[in-house]
Amino acid sequence: MSNTVKNFNYVDYLWDDEKAAKLGDDQVALFLYRSNILGADLRITNYGGGNTSCKTIEKDPLTDEEVEVMWIKGSGGDIGTLTKAGIAGLYTERLRNLKNIYGGLADEDRMVGLFNHCIYDLDSKAPSIDTPLHGLLPFKHIDHLHPDALIAVAAAKDSEKVTKEIWGDTMGWVPWQRPGFDLGLQLEKCLNDNPGIRGIVLGSHGLFTWGDTSYECYMNSLEVIETASEYIEKKIKEKGSVFGGQKVQSLPKDERREKAAQLMPMLRGLCSSENRMIGHFTDSDVVLQYINSNDLERLAPMGTSCPDHFLRTKIQPLVLHLDTNEDLSDTAAVLEKLKPAFEQYRKEYQAYYDTHKRDNSPAVRDANPVIIIYPGVGMFSFAKNKQTTRVANEFYVNAINVMRGAEAITEYTSLPRQEAFDIEYWLLEEAKLQRMPKEKPLSRKVALVTGAGGGIGKAIADKLAEQGANVVLTDIAEDRLQEALETYGRDTAAYAVCDVTQSSSIAEAYKKACLEFGGVDIVVHSAGLAISKPLEETTEKDWDILQNVLVKGQFELAKQAVAVMRKQGQGGDFISIASKNGLVSGPNNVGYGTAKAAQQHMARLLAAELGGDKIRVNTVNPDGVIVGSKIWEGDWAEGRAKTYGITVEELPAHYAKRNLLNEIIYPKDIANGVFALVGILDKSTGNIINVDGGMANAFVR
Structure with a gap:
């Protein structure tokens, strides 16, 4: 400067x-x-x-x-x-x-x-x-x-x-x-x-x-x-003190984040009783000083003063009466404790509307809280997208600073409820809301995609984000993830380094999804590798890594995804990126083909089990995705070329010629298949979509 x-x-x-x-x-x-x-x-x-x-x-x-x-x-x-x-x-x-x-x-x-x-x-x-x-x-x-x-x-x-x-x-x-x-x-x-x-x-x-x-x-x-x-x-x-001094002791940071990750999907589900919401969490020093104070119970119900604040945060927050040592592992018990507080909040918001509405007031809006406070842990916000919920959170931090200052000067005063209502339900504000662009098909949803550092996984993440979803990219290579993340705008994506063969690593990825966006709605298992060898050359190591990444990884991803989705109570989607090779018997493919077949049948088994939870499980079968695919960067391409007696450079044309449409298949084509299942075919489960240009021997029926 x-x-x-x-x-x-x-x-x-x-x-x-x-x-x-x-x-x-x-x-x-x-x-x-x-x-x-x-x-x-x-x-x-x-x-x-x-x-x-x-x-x-x-x-x-x-x-x-x-x-x-x-x-x-x-x-x-x-x-x-x-x-x-x-x-x-x-x-x-x-x-x-x-x-x-x-x-x-x-x-x-x-x-x-x-x-x-x-x-x-x-x-x-x-x-x-x-x-x-x-x-x-x-x-x-x-x-x-x-x-x-x-x-x-x-x-x-x-x-x-x-x-x-x-x-x-x-x-x-x-x-x-x-x-x-x-x-x-x-x-x-x-x-x-x-x-x-x-x-x-x-x-x-x-x-x-x-x-x-x-x-x-x-x-x-x-x-x-x-x-x-x-x-x-x-x-x-x-x-000498702020907000009447401290009433509640904060948990250590790691414990706060763990509690928040456990609780967020439950809060998200409760806040989504009318419309699905995206979450945000903060436990900054400013927030903790306020939410842990003696004056919280007096100040929080008063609401914010500046119109710009409460237009985004609602008239007042919901304060949770949960101890910091609360056991959050029993979802049913925690929800039983939380539901009455949400019901009371909605009831009070409806009363606020009924008491202050004018003859020409717009209809009552979603009565769920935007700001939720957990003393000792942090502050949550929920709104229609990540930007809106982050901004609401920031505005409430501004409101905290305002209360802090006003209380130090003399005494904090908020707007009279009628004045607040007339701002919130102003016809001009309603007109502004009506001018907002139509939401995209996957708006308000959170997707976690494995293998998203490049290739098919990145193409899938791109498609889901393009259609409105927040995406959590996972991969074993952080450098790939960092590079991939830079292609998204703010408030769209996050990443987590994740080894799908390790349960604890998967848990950390879901924790990231919960803390960043409130939970997860779509999980796509795209992480993979391919090994093409004859039976006598296939080693136990080859077999184990294929089973661990493709099959065990899918099992553990699904198991942990279902736990989060059940907390939310909003259903969900699990997509397995399998392969034509799981349906077609071919040479030099025993390890890979067996693992892909296991992925396909596991998806059918999960679809049968999870339908009651409105969790849909489907499969996309690619074939011959050479251009832009990470799998084809290694020995697999050489193995396939050797099998067909051609060069690696001839593979794309070879695969195009052998399908019925004579088309080269790209990662974006697989992404379109995923979108069809999660964004259009919302009453399909247990299905397989082949994205292979048409391979008659891979027809499912």
Whole structure:
């Protein structure tokens, strides 16, 4: 970083003069740069939280006159990842002229529709509800942020008095009000009544700051947040304890993770009573300090204060009354203990809805908790996908920081329940939900794929991820896994080094799946090897490794998968990647063919046994997958070529010529077969799909 780093203890100073200089006088680019570095610090604002803007002078394409245009983060965006495509450009004067036709609080929703009549840039993202808050203020660059420290001030009892104590006459304050046009008018009035202020605290909500340049705005925001943070830390030191002190002792980290892995599939199943959910777990020091405290039982039911927080976390968490020494190995007993707590939570959420609903409120949403707290162990969250559940978890951490600060200052206050409900069930929020893209076929599902470091296994993982699943890649080669993981976006995949011949290694892979995503729904046994030798050359070592990897590995994978799936109570899929060689008798293949036949029949046996659990077991039989297959990198290709009296290079064409369709079979073709079984043929079990281009001697029937 080229410039001298400013001294901040509670926020990250990330402005780089060299990077900013390259942007020249492009105020929109500088506003986007500021937005991105602000969004990189979760203490400043969480994913999707807050809003930023700038105002520039542009040529009106209709009149050729110079006009002021406001550029602002569009609806549903995230400042940390904001690009030009995610902003809206509006005529500032037109936006301000809406004051002439504003009809009061009952007119708020209509006003949002009128923002579209103020659009300057036809490529604009839909303007957000915060648009008038920025447009009615005169400053060139504006930040609306949700810093933990500022929301702590905003959510503290006597917030206005505290604001004055911290900043004197340099900061304004407005009481809580739902975002909208009227709140923009309140900000405008606050500035007019207090000329010269550097920002405004929004009661129970957040912060507005500004500057003539992007850098001045950035520094103003950081300085205000730093001042609030210093004030809070001083108060905490004076108080001597946080959250009333410790009530519960945390388990050691390894034990916490073990408990969490055992419990997550059960919690996931309970949270999925209406819709299948994906999980996330955290046991950070911040979380443990709160969930182990004496004040947890008082603070947790109060709910969060900032609208952005409870929109993602629900109005309040579910606190589990489980001891840290609870035996979680007896699934039935644990579920018996947990079910009443979930039933009570759903009942209370329904009562919250019934008590506060309006005549035009959207229908009640999923009544299950999003945030679940296990004192001494950690905090779980469950939502429709990994990003949503991770972000909900992060937002509740923000809420913890807010409660910590507000309690140190005076006393934490949350939004009145009616105000919270009106935000949660706002018709504009409902419209935003309805605009979300349709979920993919495997959304909300978790898949574990063995042999996923490359070849067929990687192709299967790619296909399942493409169709919406979270994937856990396993392989014996960590370097392959690390390379494979880099091909996925954030919140899509995880990996575990796994030797399928070792029960303990398989257990660790499932533990990873549970901790990362909450459990597992699809297991694909693709790990394998091939040995092609005549009977007299096949050694006991050859026999054992084929049996251990292909057969014993499948047995242990299935056994442990079923244990997790039964905890979830949501059914599941187990897919065996076998081979045409399990059905067809051929020379020099006794070890491999026998093992593949065992895989196929084991799948049928498991299908017969597990149907009552809605766990479907099916098989995909590849043949001749040479291009891109790890098996063909070794001696197997040479053995097959020798058997057929051809060269290794001639093998792909040889295999293509011998099938009925005269097609080369690729790893992606096997992946399509797996997807057909787990994503389309949802009432099939005990089946075999041949993906071999058509081999008449391998027809199952």
